[in-house]
Amino acid sequence: MIRYIALSLLVAACQTTPRDDIVSSGRVLYQENCASCHGISGRGDGPLASSLSRRPTDLTAFTDLGEPLSSAQIMEVAHGGNRAGRPGELMPAFDEILDGPLVLFDSGDGIATPTPLPLVQIAEYVRTLGAN
Numbered sequence: 001m002i003r004y005i006a007l008s009l010l011v012a013a014c015q016t017t018p019r020d021d022i023v024s025s026g027r028v029l030y031q032e033n034c035a036s037c038h039g040i041s042g043r044g045d046g047p048l049a050s051s052l053s054r055r056p057t058d059l060t061a062f063t064d065l066g067e068p069l070s071s072a073q074i075m076e077v078a079h080g081g082n083r084a085g086r087p088g089e090l091m092p093a094f095d096e097i098l099d100g101p102l103v104l105f106d107s108g109d110g111i112a113t114p115t116p117l118p119l120v121q122i123a124e125y126v127r128t129l130g131a132n
Contacts, residue, residue, distance in 0.1 A: 022121050023124050023125050025125075026123070026124050026125025026126070029097070030042075030125050034046075034122070037091075038056045042059035042129035059130065060130050071120070072107035072108070078119065078123060098116055099116050099118070100116045100118040100119075102117070
């Protein structure tokens with residue numbers, strides 16, 4: 001009986017959580033759309049970075065006053081919104097790529113908002129870059 005319980009707990013611990021799936025899908029989107037400028041590790045050292053007039057943002061240091069940016073802040077930039085008032089910002093908007101089926105997403109404010117799934121995926125992946 002104890003072996004059965006231990007095995008059940010082990011199997012349950014190994015199951016992929018929905019967040020793991022979201023981050024994994026976000027990694028694929030990041031590699032397809034962002035890594036050419038921001039680099040695989042997110043440090044702003046992608047193969048196209050040297051050809052740009054402004055170095056891409058180091059996403060591993062993506063913070064606001066020393067705190068990691070929220071998913072909502074990352075989504076705003078990735079979806080073509082706020083560029084933090086920085087003149088000469090070159091990052092293209094990815095509106096078409098990031099549109100998709102809507103999911104309810106709570107970015108930490110307690111309000112579940114309909115949000116395109118690809119946008120949630122890429123924002124959640126980018127948040128992991130700063131944790132490495």
